[in-house]
Amino acid sequence: MAKFSDIKGFTFDLDGVITDTAKFHEQAWKQTAEEVKTPWSDQLAADLKGISRMDSLEMILKAGNHEKSYSHEEKVALADQKNKKYQQLIKQLTPADILPGMEKLLNDLKSAGYQMSLASASKNAPGILKQLGISDYFKGIVDPATLHAGKPDPEIFVRAGEILGFRAEEMIGLEDAPAGIKSIKGAGQTALGIGPATKTAVPDLYFDNTAEVSLAAIKERMA
Missing domain, CATH: 1.10.150.240 (Putative phosphatase; domain 2)
Known part of the structure; x- marks a missing residue:
C-alpha cells in the first residue's frame, strides 16, 4: 500500500459514498x-x-x-x-442529504490542497452534485457514456485518475460496493471501502460507515 505522504488526490464514487439515491x-x-x-x-x-x-x-x-x-x-x-x-x-435532494461525515471530509481535503474527481456510473451525477451544492469540490466527473466497461473493470477509476493527472499510487479511491473496490485496485489506486459489503473485495483501508471516514483517520491507518 502507498504511504500517506505520497497521496495527492482522491477519486470518489457517488451513490452510497457521498449521498444515497x-x-x-x-x-x-x-x-x-x-x-x-x-x-x-x-x-x-x-x-x-x-x-x-x-x-x-x-x-x-x-x-x-x-x-x-x-x-x-x-x-x-x-x-x-x-x-x-x-x-x-x-x-x-439538498445539502442535508450529504451522508454523515462526507461534507467535513470534502472540506478538509480541499483545505489541505488535495484534488478530487468523481467516478460514478450515474449519468445523473452532475445534477446530483449541483443539488447537493458540492460541484466545486471536484476537478472533473468521468462521463459514463464514454466508458467501454462498467465496474469491476478499472476503466472508470483510471479515467478519474487521468482527470487529476497523478500517478495511480498517488491516489485513494472511495467506494461502498465490492465491484467498485475491485475497480480501484485494478486501477492501481489505494482502495478505501465503506461498509461491510466491501469486505469481500478486501479494501486497503476499511471504515464501517461514512461518519468514520476522516482525513485524520485515513492518515492514521496508512501510517
Whole structure:
C-alpha cells in the first residue's frame, strides 16, 4: 500500500459514498412495477440494487410473469419513463442529504490542497452534485457514456485518475460496493471501502460507515 505522504488526490464514487439515491430508485421502480401489475416486495427491491436499468426492468416483468407481454420498444419506453421519474425525485435532494461525515471530509481535503474527481456510473451525477451544492469540490466527473466497461473493470477509476493527472499510487479511491473496490485496485489506486459489503473485495483501508471516514483517520491507518 502507498504511504500517506505520497497521496495527492482522491477519486470518489457517488451513490452510497457521498449521498444515497437508492431510495429514489426504489420509489421510481415501485411505480413502474405498479404500472405493469407486478406485486412489489422488499425482496424485489433488494434484488434491483446495483443492477442496470434494462436488467432491473426485466426482473420486475419476470417477477409478475409479464416478460413476454412487452415488445423491446415498449420495454425501452418503460425504462425511459422510470428514469424520468427518478430525475424528478432527485430534484428533492439538498445539502442535508450529504451522508454523515462526507461534507467535513470534502472540506478538509480541499483545505489541505488535495484534488478530487468523481467516478460514478450515474449519468445523473452532475445534477446530483449541483443539488447537493458540492460541484466545486471536484476537478472533473468521468462521463459514463464514454466508458467501454462498467465496474469491476478499472476503466472508470483510471479515467478519474487521468482527470487529476497523478500517478495511480498517488491516489485513494472511495467506494461502498465490492465491484467498485475491485475497480480501484485494478486501477492501481489505494482502495478505501465503506461498509461491510466491501469486505469481500478486501479494501486497503476499511471504515464501517461514512461518519468514520476522516482525513485524520485515513492518515492514521496508512501510517
